[in-house]
Amino acid sequence: MAVGITFYGATDTVTGSRHLLRAGDHQVLVDCGLFQGPREIKERNWRPFPVPVHDINSIVLTHAHLDHTGFLPRLVKDGYRGPVHCTAATKNLLGIMLRDSARLQVEEAEHANRHRWSRHTPAAPLYDEEDVERCLKYLEPHSYGEAFDPVPTTRMHFLRAGHILGSAFAMTETEAGSVLFGGDLGRYGQRIIPDPTPVAKADYLLLESTYGDRDHEDVDVLSALEGVVRHAIANRGWVLIPSFAIGRTQEVLYLLHELREAGRIPSLPIYIDSPMATSAIPLFAQHTEDHDFEMTALMDSNRCPFEGPGVRYTHSREESKAINDHEGPGVIIAGSGMANGGRIRHHLLNRISDGRNTVLFVGYQGVGTPGRAILDGVENFRAFGWEVPIRARIVKIDALSAHADRGEIMRWLADFQAPPRRTFLVHGEPEARSALQAKITAELNWTVTCPAMGDNYRL
Ligand SMILES: [Zn+2]
The missing domain is CATH 3.60.15.10 (Ribonuclease Z/Hydroxyacylglutathione hydrolase-like)
Known part of the structure; x- marks a missing residue:
């Protein structure tokens, strides 16, 4: 045959x-x-x-x-x-x-x-x-x-x-x-x-x-993320994370939870502004056959890494827009992961021109995407017919790739x-x-x- x-x-x-x-x-x-x-x-x-x-x-x-x-x-x-x-x-x-x-x-x-x-x-x-x-x-x-x-x-x-x-x-x-x-x-x-x-x-x-x-940079992701959050706190700035809804978002939430539990960062507002990421959260909790040892231990002791003080899931467009009214420091995680769609584009337009803020990339940025362009150092960010200068700090933690x-x-x-x-x-x-x-x-x-x-x- x-x-x-x-x-x-x-x-x-x-x-x-x-x-x-x-x-x-x-x-x-x-x-x-x-x-x-x-x-x-x-x-x-x-x-x-x-x-x-x-x-x-x-x-x-x-x-x-x-x-x-x-x-x-x-x-x-x-x-x-x-x-x-x-x-x-x-x-x-x-x-x-x-x-x-x-x-x-x-x-x-x-x-x-x-x-x-x-x-x-x-x-x-x-x-x-x-x-x-x-x-x-x-x-x-x-x-x-x-x-x-x-x-x-x-x-x-x-x-x-x-x-x-x-x-x-x-x-x-x-x-x-x-x-x-x-x-x-x-x-x-x-x-x-x-x-x-x-x-x-x-x-x-x-x-x-x-x-x-x-090779991904040989960095300890937990310390790298801690550094980004601490920088934001010191500057009363925002950390904007363009993130794939399935996978990266949950891992970043897990790491923030780990940092908080270890007393390495204080509680601060963390907005998950992605309806898709939010609807995937129960699946991440439910599929125990996919959990590693540490995740199993967390869930067994009722310390779900996707919840905690400051963690807020937004659903409607109005809730998403309302984030604009808040002063930093805080973290916004929103799709899409390469900034070529989704709510992150609104947050970038709003906040990328403010030098107190940080844009943190946590995944692969494909050729031709806005995410790749920002990483490559373009001067302006464009979306919805608007164009704004980029003054925020641009950081990538490659080691967070899947x-x-x-x-x-x-x-x-x-x-x-x-x-x-x-x-x-x-x-x-x-x-x-x-x-x-x-x-x-x-x-x-x-x-x-x-x-x-x-x-x-x-x-
Ligand atoms: Zn894949």
């Missing part, structure tokens, strides 16, 4: 993960990601899906991030009716993330129609909330380690990837050997969730390379007892990916391939 993999996304960028496993007559799509970022990348979402939808028998999702899942409602809209396998936390997180994604798609289409930018007339969303409701019904949750057969010719189980709540590697047994779909590789020592599971053997490995050419850096990738690979027959690098910008290819080849002498869009490999 012929077994092969074709790469349909995340080959030259960090978004749009879509890998097709062919085993005989069966086809399993592993991850079904949205292309995100600059317009020329987003355009790819509108190309016809490279495989007829009815030829896909099963879908497997490694974790809930939209660059791995956000195209799913479109596939269902186009006729996909098979199972979608994922972990229990991923299933629940998707209820929040895909609904939010649909809302953004609809808003974007309406905006395009108002400004006549449309490539269709009238502009249509990729999918809407109805499509999402339909697609959520196909999600089939699995525990870590539980075997399931996405198609009769392959068997899979999930292993913890340590990236975000519910994140997994999909270990796949095929007639041509085992294939580990790595999804996104997490960090060692992240709060809330356990470390990535060590893997000793896989015949084929798909590995992400977001930070393939870099992605393994180069050193951590190598650390995780070191657990392999034998080299995979072939390692495929995906999910990285070209420089990062080729740097990692060179490093793994030089240090481990593995066979490493950087597939291009549409490349097909027989296993």
Whole structure:
């Protein structure tokens, strides 16, 4: 039986993960990601899906991030009716993330129609909330380690990837050997969730390379965050944190809780101004199978790290706007993580010109995003037709990323007892990916391939 993999996304960028496993007559799509970022990348979402939808028998999702899942409602809209396998936390997180994604798609289409930018007339969303409701019904949750057969010719189980709540590697047994779909590789020592599971053997490995050419700064995140908050307190300023709603926001809250419990910072107002982050909080508390030792201990002793004096969750636009009336010091955590959408843009417009304030980046800033531009030192911030000078302190704590850096990738690979027959690098910008290819080849002498869009490999 012929077994092969074709790469349909995340080959030259960090978004749009879509890998097709062919085993005989069966086809399993592993991850079904949205292309995100600059317009020329987003355009790819509108190309016809490279495989007829009815030829896909099963879908497997490694974790809930939209660059791995956000195209799913479109596939269902186009006729996909098979199972979608994922972990229990991923299933629940998707209820929040895909609904939010649909809302953004609809808003974007309406905006395009108002400004006549449309490539269709009238502009249509990729999918809407109805499509999402339909697609959520196909999600089939699995525990870590539980075997399931996405198609009769392959068997899979999930292993913890340590990236975000519910994140997994999909270990796949095929007639041509085992294939580990790595999804996104997490960090060692992240709060809330356990470390990535060590893997000793896989015949084929798909590995992400977001930070393939870099190490996160070797800083103690707790001390770094303490420094930023103390600086804000001393200046009566605000700390503005553009943050991904799922993962970073909860980890930052956890760290602030840790600092407060240790008496290293006083209680101060901490606004979580992200409806999506807020609705994910109960899931982070509920999915105890995803908790590490310390998180379990906190929850067991009723010290939920997402609550505490000063922690306020805002819901309505009015509540969000009301934050403007408050004097510092304080912390505002709001989406989106790269400042290209969401409520953080309002807070940046309001406060980025005040030298007492700090903008703190806690995640990866993609090329072409406002977040990357601010980090690169542009003079002005623009949003909603306004432009204001940047005078706030700009800080980034790279070590708060949810992605393994180069050193951590190598650390995780070191657990392999034998080299995979072939390692495929995906999910990285070209420089990062080729740097990692060179490093793994030089240090481990593995066979490493950087597939291009549409490349097909027989296993
Ligand atoms: Zn991810």
